[in-house]
Amino acid sequence: MAGDAFINALVPRESPLYKAGVAQDDQLLQLGDVPLGSTAAWDEALLTHTPGATVPIRYVRRSGEMVSGTITLDEDPRVDVVPLETTGGTWSSDQQQFRESWLNSRHRR
Numbered sequence: 001m002a003g004d005a006f007i008n009a010l011v012p013r014e015s016p017l018y019k020a021g022v023a024q025d026d027q028l029l030q031l032g033d034v035p036l037g038s039t040a041a042w043d044e045a046l047l048t049h050t051p052g053a054t055v056p057i058r059y060v061r062r063s064g065e066m067v068s069g070t071i072t073l074d075e076d077p078r079v080d081v082v083p084l085e086t087t088g089g090t091w092s093s094d095q096q097q098f099r100e101s102w103l104n105s106r107h108r109r
Contacts, residue, residue, distance in 0.1 A: 005029070005036040020071035025062035031055055031071070051075045 005028040011018045022028070028036045032055045034045035049055055050073070057071040084091060091099065 005038060005042055016071050016074050020057055020069055021067060022057075022059055022071075023061070027060045028057070029060060030058040046073070049073055 007017070007022060007024055007026045007028070010024050011022055028042065030036055031042065031045040032048065034041060034048070036042050036045065052073065054070050054072045056068065058066070058068050060066055
């Protein structure tokens, strides 16, 4: 996507956008209650939902047809978050201090 929330590349097959019917050159207008005037707005709208959520989406096809539908959000299978220790890496002292500070700032139940 670039500028004004236009899809400027092929939409990957089996991606949530693809399954929602969005294609290259379509313009995204709204995700949930959030108007999409930019890629930053898209990113912000995604942060308000969790994987597996089904969210209303509105977009305009390159033909000019207005579409209202739903999109089921999914995790990105290309991203794998793992602890540093499992990769054989080690924490610098600054990283360790930040990590401990962050973990200790959480409310314990």
